Amino acid sequence: MxxxxxxxxxxxxxxxxxxxxxxxxxxxxxxxxxxxxxxxxxxxxxxxxxxxxxxxxxxxxxxxxxxxxxxxxxxxxxxxxxxxxxxxxxxxxSYGQLVKRLFSIDMKAYPESVIDQQMQRVSEAFAVFPGADVRDRVDRFMTTGELRGEPLRYLIEGELQDKVSEVGRLFKERVFSKIGGRIRDNGVRYKAVTDKPWGGYNYYLGGFKSMNEFNVDHPMNREVSLSVIYHEYEHHVNNLCRERAYLKNRYAELSVVPLHTGRSVISEGTADSAKEFLGIADESPTATAMEVLSTLRRMVSINAAIMMNDRGLGIEDVAPYIAERGLRTADSAKATTDFFKPKTDDGRVNIWAPYVFTYHVGKTDFVMPTFDKAVERGLLADFFKVLYLNPFSGSSVTWNIAFDWL
Known part of the structure; x- marks a missing residue:
């Protein structure tokens, strides 16, 4: 064999x-x-x-x-x-060794001074929204468009399902057209689910199609939900191209998509960069506010994960930090720890505990610096060709080798 x-x-x-x-x-x-x-x-x-x-x-x-x-x-x-x-x-x-050995990245906390700077960006972005202070403005912003129950289920299985067709069209026009060759796409179906540690997840089913599930256990902001479509659709696109490469070249290793490897770092990084890939420069107050708040919360979650898994602090110590620095409600802060706490409620190892690093680090340390360089040098088509036509480029282990020509 x-x-x-x-x-x-x-x-x-x-x-x-x-x-x-x-x-x-x-x-x-x-x-x-x-x-x-x-x-x-x-x-x-x-x-x-x-x-x-x-x-x-x-x-x-x-x-x-x-x-x-x-x-x-x-x-x-x-x-x-x-x-x-x-x-x-x-x-x-150790937690630091685990992150390093799984993802080939260093476990690094964000200094509180950096968190302060990002909080200032959030404060400036939310200044145009009603409220007594930044925390009140963020709370109002998140609850104004908040949905739960049947309205949330309808949003996911109705409006999001319709929106995804538009995102698919944008990928065809702005990405696939640059890399040459036909990329088969049999679509994405949306489904509301419960009892999951994440907010949304792309299940690639093979046969050039996906199932995107959204967790409705907690209320969800409508604008945030619509923005997540881009992230999840890029996962779909990445796997479309992976299956295409497998069928074309018959490299068996491309037929399996494992989690908790260097592949995850680039996969989450490219998914978080989907809007940039598509050239969507929405400078509206709402879009700007969501972007800076999301960045803040990614950074705070990494710090909180280190507090729980490396320093051994409990939820009672970490949740208040998330609430204060991530501008979350107490309930939201506690729910956030479900993704990266060391153990699940039934006492088993939480397989997701180290995964929190992949999103922000993948985007800021790997994908966007390379993407920006490609744009600056007029080599965007070449960037997309390497990323999507050569899946072996899509790992934190191989990324710099694959793009050394830049």
């Missing part, structure tokens, strides 16, 4: 292990041969056996894959899977 096929099987084994221990598989999508599908792999494999096979696979990849970008991509992904197995099987790995 070739190295790439062994890698696909490994993803399935690690995914089944993570599901058994946390309730969540690290395999986010699969559209390859049925014989290699995650469900065909061992439901519960001992970690020691998986780790032994990982060691052997690393040697095989080093000795058999000649293409540098493909080889480094695979080695990075395998190293992350090794870390997942060690972490979930109880190895003594």
């Amino acid at each position: 070739k190295a790439a096929e062994q890698y696909v099987q490994l993803c399935g084994r690690v995914g089944n292990l993570s599901r058994s221990l946390t309730g969540v598989s690290i395999v986010d999508a699969y559209f390859g041969p049925p014989s290699l599908a995650p469900e065909k792999q061992a439901e519960r494999t001992e970690p020691e056996s998986i780790l032994q096979d990982i060691g052997s696979l690393i040697d095989i990849v080093k000795g058999s894959i000649r293409n540098e970008l493909r080889r480094e991509y695979l080695l990075g992904e395998i190293g992350s899977l090794q870390t997942v197995v060690e972490w979930l099987s109880g190895a003594d790995i």
Whole structure:
């Protein structure tokens, strides 16, 4: 069996292990041969056996894959899977080491002076909205367009479903047209769900189609919901191009989409950059306010995750910090910790605990600096070609290699 096929099987084994221990598989999508599908792999494999096979696979990849970008991509992904197995099987790995080994990025808190600067930007952006002070203005802004219950479900399964067609058209006109060749797109369906730790999620189903789920356990601001469409649709586009590359080149490793690897950093970074990719420069007060507030809350969430997972502080200490610095209500601040707290309510390891870094770091440290350079040099089409036609570029491990020509 070739190295790439062994890698696909490994993803399935690690995914089944993570599901058994946390309730969540690290395999986010699969559209390859049925014989290699995650469900065909061992439901519960001992970690020691998986780790032994990982060691052997690393040697095989080093000795058999000649293409540098493909080889480094695979080695990075395998190293992350090794870390997942060690972490979930109880190895003594600090939070900082976990973030570094999973995502090939450093765990760094944002200095409070930087948070202060971003809060000032929020204060300036919200000055045009009614309220006694910035906190009151943010609260009013978020609650004015807040929906819950059936109106929220209708927004997701009705209005958002209609809006997604427009976003798809923009990608065809402003991205696909630049990279050449036809990108097949069978669309995205929207669904309201409950009992999830996230607000929205793109499930790629294979066959060039996706399901976007939105969590309706908590009220949702209408404007925020509409803006999230761009993020989730870019995930869809990324996977469309990945499946296209798999079918064209038959690199088996492209048929599986794992979480908690260097791929996640670039995936979330490009999704958070979707509006920039599409050239949507909405300078309205509402759009500006949402953008600066979102950036603030991304930064505050990273700091809060470090407080909980690295410093060992509890929700009773961290939630007030999130409320104060992220300009959230007490209930919203507490709910935010569900995504990155060390343990779930049933006492299992929270598989999402380190993932909070991928969004902001992916966008600000990797994607946007490269994108801006490409725009400045008139090489945007070349940027999109590398990003979307060569999926091996889409990892924090390979990003700088793939774009060294810039």
